[in-house]
Amino acid sequence: MDDDQVAVGRRARAKQDKHQRILEAARGLFAELGVSTVTTQQVADRADVAIGTLFRYASTKAELLIMVQNEKFAAAIQEGLAAGERAGPQGAVDDVLTLLRPVVACVREHVENGRTYLHELVVGDPEEPYRQAGLELSARLEAGVAATLVRARDVTPGDAGTLARVVSAVLHLSLTATLTDGTSLDDVLADIRAQLRAVLDPLAPAVGRRAV
Structure with missing residues (x-):
């Protein structure tokens, strides 16, 4: 390996190290303080990088x-997909809820x-790399729900x-x-279940069936 390759490898490792430090600093601060309280300067300080360096990784x-x-x-999402496979058929609403x-x-x-994360995915620039990755994850979740419904309802794709x-x-x-701020996880899931039943159960006889 020549000197140029060594230098490139060293720069790549340094870049990855800074990215990891920024990720860990942001993760910790957001968990401790919440997104509205945290500043980018706090993240830079905890990651031990200059604020200009931070903005090269996330502006x-x-x-x-x-x-x-x-x-x-x-x-x-991966956990939900795996849980759906383990659970097997339970009916459309329960199958989807297992995934969700x-x-x-x-x-x-x-x-x-x-x-804030979900809001930013919707309203932000879809070309921004991290946001683009988040939208791809949302699309993967939708695809998982669609596949679940094809199996559960035998509906067309x-x-x-x-x-x-x-x-x-x-x-x-x-x-x-914001109305759900003071409610428990179980209460939120129960409300989502009720909405899924309203959406999926009445439509079951009406949606298009796959050709036999």
């Missing part, structure tokens, strides 16, 4: 939050952070995709509404 506090929450969101339960728990772990977007809207509104 706003919202991007820092999305960077942190994306990891949690991805893990929750870890996601709801993830977002409700810190209500302010979770609500097109109808399942439409219903999955409705489920996504139910989830988003339930988790971003």
Whole structure:
């Protein structure tokens, strides 16, 4: 390996190290104080980097939050997909709720952070890399819901995709509404279940069936 390759490798490791320090600092501060209280300077100080260096990795506090929450969101989606596979068929509402339960728990772990994360995914620049990754995760969740509905209802993929977007809207509104701030996780899940029943149960005879 020549000197240039060694230098490139060293710079890559240094960049990864700074990224990891920033991620860990932001994760800790958001968990301790909440997104509205934390400043980018606090994150830079805890990560032991200059504020200008921090802005090369995330230009706003919202991007820092999305960077942190994306990891949690991805893990929750994977947990929900795995739980659905283990549980087997339970009926459309219960099948979908099994998939959504870890996601709801993830977002409700810190209500302010979770609500802000979902809001920022919707209103921010979709081309920003961390936000783009978050939107891809949301699309993966919708795809999982659609696949679940195809299995549970034997509906066409097109109808399942439409219903999955409705489920996504139910989830988003339930988790971003300030009215749920003082309610427990179980209460939020019960409310989501009631909405899913209203959406999915009456539509079951009417949605298009797959051709046999």
